Ligand SMILES: NC(=O)c1ccc[n+]([C@@H]2O[C@H](COP(=O)([O-])OP(=O)(O)OC[C@H]3O[C@@H](n4cnc5c(N)ncnc54)[C@H](O)[C@@H]3O)[C@@H](O)[C@H]2O)c1
């Protein structure tokens with residue numbers, strides 16, 4: 639079928655809106671009419687990796703309505719409202735153990751832009767293949783082909799257009815705190831970088847009952863919002879004595895991906911403490927061995943969350959008023975995608991959500 643998609647043809651150039659041809663959903667696949675698509679920093683990070691398959695349709699926080707299902711799909715049906723999350727195989731040791739973010743096929747299914755068999759099911763009007771399986775969806779488009787395994791059915795009464803970010807950024811921040819790090823009541827946590835992932839972590843730390851929640855960011859408006867969402871203290875990331883200003887904490891969480899900030903995040907831990915890292919693309923992390931004495935460091939993917947279990951839990955927290963993630967969102971039409979990227983990069987918008995139907 640003919641759809642519209644935002645395509646990145648050259649990592650140095652803006653996204654362009656084009657008509658493309660999408661195949662029918664194949665075995666285990668689901669055709670989704672995209673209603674909303676969050677922009678995660680990971681969607682633009684790949685401008686730094688020109689070797690990636692191009693042209694590519696990005697977008698991995700989609701929400702929408704199932705329009706058709708391929709052979710073998712039984713868990714969702716046309717008309718169902720869904721959030722699209724990351725994809726996994728379901729059968730490797732990690733998937734079976736309940737940690738699908740560490741699936742043997744995570745990279746192949748999520749960051750290649752291709753199906754596991756190397757096809758994409760998508761061509762441009764010149765007949766050239768377009769990579770359109772980014773995180774099992776490529777949702778910067780009017781329609782996306784996902785898999786039965788990476789869609790999460792949600793109640794049709796919910797505001798579907800803003801639910802997409804639950805599929806990656808919000809799940810990553812909240813899951814890192816509640817699942818991967820298991821932040822305990824009355825503990826202390828420092829969150830470095832309070833964009834979408836960091837603010838989700840701040841809200842989750844409050845849900846977990848942390849007594850001290852320290853938010854660090856370069857943008858005053860983000861620090862202000864962090865305080866409103868549950869942080870007990872906010873610190874300028876440019877503070878020349880950042881470690882001293884933070885003090886010692888039980889948990890630290892880095893979303894900046896900046897090596898110097900990551901080593902500060904390790905350095906502020908109490909012995910026995912745990913530092914979760916999620917930031918990507920900032921370069922290599924160098925750690926003094928002594929800095930790690932008795933401390934733990936873990937790189938976390940997707941909050942270690944199982945989307946079908948965790949996304950409904952986040953929705954419940956939102957209904958209770960304890961996870962007001964709509965405060966991070968600003969919406970754009972699909973053809974405003976380059977404005978959305980600019981506003982995210984300069985700190986104006988925390989979580990852009992594209993509305994392909996608008
Ligand atoms: N591991 C995963 O599974 C996973 C999932 C989603 C996103 N990510 C990654 O997480 C990171 C955060 O994503 P996001 O969407 O929240 O991005 P974002 O750009 O909205 O947030 C990053 C924040 O860090 C702040 N920051 C940058 N440098 C800083 C410094 N020196 N000191 C203090 N603050 C600083 C920025 O001001 C910004 O608010 C990205 O690198 C993204 O690629 C990882």
Ligand SMILES: [Zn+2]
Nearest residue numbers: 727730733741
């Ligand atoms: Zn697997």
Ligand SMILES: [Zn+2]
Nearest residue numbers: 678680806807
């Ligand atoms: Zn993401």
